[in-house]
Amino acid sequence: MRQIFPIDTVSAISAISAAILIAFAPAAAAAPATAAVAAVANAADASKAGKQLDVLANQYYDALARFEPVSATESGDGRFDDQIGMSIAPQVRARQFALYHGYQQRLRAIARASLTAKGQINYDILAYELASQLSVEKFPEHLLPINQMDSMPVTLANYAGGQAAQSLTTVKGYKAYLNRLNQLPAWIDQAIANMREGMKQGITGPKAAMVSSLPQFQKLVSATPEASIFYTPITNLPAAFSAADKKKLTAAYRASIATGLSPALARLAAFLDKEYIPAARTSTGWSALPGGMDWYLARVASQTTTTMTPEEIHATGLTEVARIQREFGIVGPKMGYTGPASGLPNWVAAQDKFRPFTTEKQVIDVYRDLDATLRTKLPALFALTPKAPLDLRLEPELSRATASDHYTAPAADGSRPGVFWSVVNDPKQYGSTGMVTLFLHEGQPGHHFHIALLQELNLPNFRKFGGNNAFTEGWALYAETLGKEMGLFDKPEDYFGHLNDEMLRAVRLVVDTGMHAKGWTREQSIQYMKDTLGYTDVAKSETERYMVWPGQALGYKIGALKIAQLRARATAALGSKFNLPAFHQVVLGDGTLPLSLLEAKVDRWIGERK
Known part of the structure; x- marks a missing residue:
């Protein structure tokens, strides 16, 4: 799933890295009896904090996946395959950021020091993501919903063959994809409204790139439902589907494309050609936009x-x-x-x-x-x-x-x-x-x-x-x-x-x-x-x-370069003790990390090996 982590979080990243290093420093030995009592108390605190973090992390991800369900599909999470989301709508976006603020406050109330080592990593990454998500709040990315690299209509068109991230092998899968097609006209109309607002504010895509993107959207327009790329699932109906299901799906796809999707795609192509591209900026860099340098x-x-x-x-x-x-x-x-x-x-x-x-x-x-x-x-x-x-x-x-x-x-x-x-x-x-x-x-x-x-x-x-x-x-x-x-x-x-x-x-x-x-x-x-x-x-x-x-x-x-640098650092520090499979396990073994957290983890591993 594509995430956006802005510059405002870099001080938080440094603080997180420092916190990790401190958290793994050896503690002084305690008296046996005191240590036993403390161990029981620490275990209870860790269990409570761990449960709080698990609940919060799951709520955060579910909110994120519902906000960008197509990104969830791309990442292998198929729970929301029947939704496209409306993350480009200003009111939806505002509600999402309100959720992030609440999650951040709840995270700060969890005692990080009470968590297990893995729990602390989860805490640090969640803190990093939330700070990052909130920092982008001030940048109007929703006013730039379409370009030649990334747009909802083209993404869904690429799903039509059934070979991409969204599976089209069952009746349920066909209905889920159809539901996405039914939602696409509303998304297109919101995108057009956003781009019109962007034109007023001087926030548009660069003209040269938008000219390059236009043929993509023109090709999505079809004279008949049967000629539409979005009708492809019907031309590839699995033989195992019953005759009744084939009939229902065929009628539903044809009606969806004819009455909603095709007119919306035609509106989008015409808007881009006649209104948006003529008004698009002729500058190249992001710094030409209002607040663009900070945005970059x-x-x-x-x-x-x-x-x-x-x-x-x-x-x-x-x-x-x-x-x-x-x-x-x-x-x-x-x-x-x-x-x-x-x-x-x-x-x-x-x-x-x-x-x-x-x-x-x-x-x-x-x-x-x-x-x-x-x-x-x-x-x-x-x-x-x-x-x-x-x-x-x-x-x-x-x-x-x-x-x-x-x-x-x-x-x-x-x-x-x-x-x-x-x-x-x-x-x-x-x-x-x-x-x-x-x-x-x-x-x-x-x-x-x-x-x-x-x-x-x-x-x-x-x-x-x-x-x-x-x-x-x-x-x-x-x-x-x-x-x-x-x-x-x-x-x-x-x-x-x-x-x-x-x-x-x-x-x-x-x-x-x-x-x-x-x-x-x-x-x-x-x-x-x-x-x-x-x-x-x-x-x-x-x-x-x-x-x-x-x-x-x-x-x-x-x-x-960072991974290669960390490998060279470990090789120099460990000499004959360096083990390449073990190094790769350190890099991959906790999943995706911000590079600062990865560096702290590798440095900790070097210290342990030495």
Whole structure:
């Protein structure tokens, strides 16, 4: 579930980290009798505080899941699969923040010192999340409900094939999805009202990105219900459904699309085309919005879970770009390339030998072979692994045009495995050099080892289905680097693929902070990406992604660098006592943590091992 953790919480994060370190400091020995009495009292206090925290944490998560039920679905929680929520409605948003204020007051009344070690971690993360949620209250994010990366209509359209996060295999599942479609017109009308208010306040999406998004919404408009993408479930009705159920569902879907959904989608497309895009801002960065710089700082803090400034992140990006370019200079000649390092990606893209496929099956077979190889190598690096299986599938044709290779979490009830989705639009154009690093990131030991484990660690729901971008994407990017020590990058072209992906993540640090904090224009970002990456096919789309998701792309590299830094610290401190599987268990064993809490945990582990 996507969470927003603003800058106002960074002092709280530091305080939490300090509190954790203090909490685990050894206490002086007490007299035996006094200790026995104290132990009984402490146990009673811990039990009371633990129960209070459990109740509060569950209430908080349920409120969050009802507020953003589609995000809950994405995270594997299917309890609210028949709802889309109305979190963009000002009155609903206000009620949600009122709940957060109340939860925060109740949390402060719980005696943290009385909790168990795991209870204190739950307390600290809940305190962090609540402070973060409340800090974003002053920023009018609801006035920007739609962009080319993220919108309710497109998300639900991607569910229509039944292969995404929302299951369409039972009559109940079909009715749940239909109920969401019935709610979508009201959501669309609220979104239009919000955007009109945003136009009045000077808070709009950037025009260039909104122009790019328009075709998505125009394609959702259909002349007949049967031609609508939202009618797809009816064209794929399971044979096991009874004739009566098929008849009822067909009539219900047709009526919903014809009378409510299609007119609403047409209103949205027309509004974007005729009113919103002409009024959209021509500026690039978030700092151009009213209060935009503070808003961007909030996003930086939320996406990195650190106190790093945009200037520090920008400098880190430049350092990483230079390091990777030096590696390009080493690996290029091994591939037969002798030109400047910046030209290596374009040279690779022009080599037919790195596009060896003619069928989709050949592509997925390579991933399956890689998966089999990893199953023999990963036990040497990991003692803690998920029980949930990982399945490998080709992205359905319905959503290939807008999808990229990705991972979906297993269902909490075990009804759906974790899935690595490979998007193959044209197998003859599918490059082979990035396949190893992609699978390490999206499959195992990347997202699958982290996200599937969340379902199995007996964590409270707000942690099982929640999280933060810096840990989630940081772990997956760190997991890519493990390919080197597993011998998976022995072929220079595979190592190039790893470096090429890593370069994109480093460039993101530069251009995101450049546009939103340093006054870069969209055109400057596009040109920097072309010059630095050496290829042009993603410069425009990536730049426009960062324009509408400020800060989101920062978590990958910042999180990976932090995990690598902690590993190096532990290796230096422990010497022969360092154990890599044990380190990975420390990182993953308590689920998703803000980076400051992860650092405190690793430092504590180092102290215990020493």
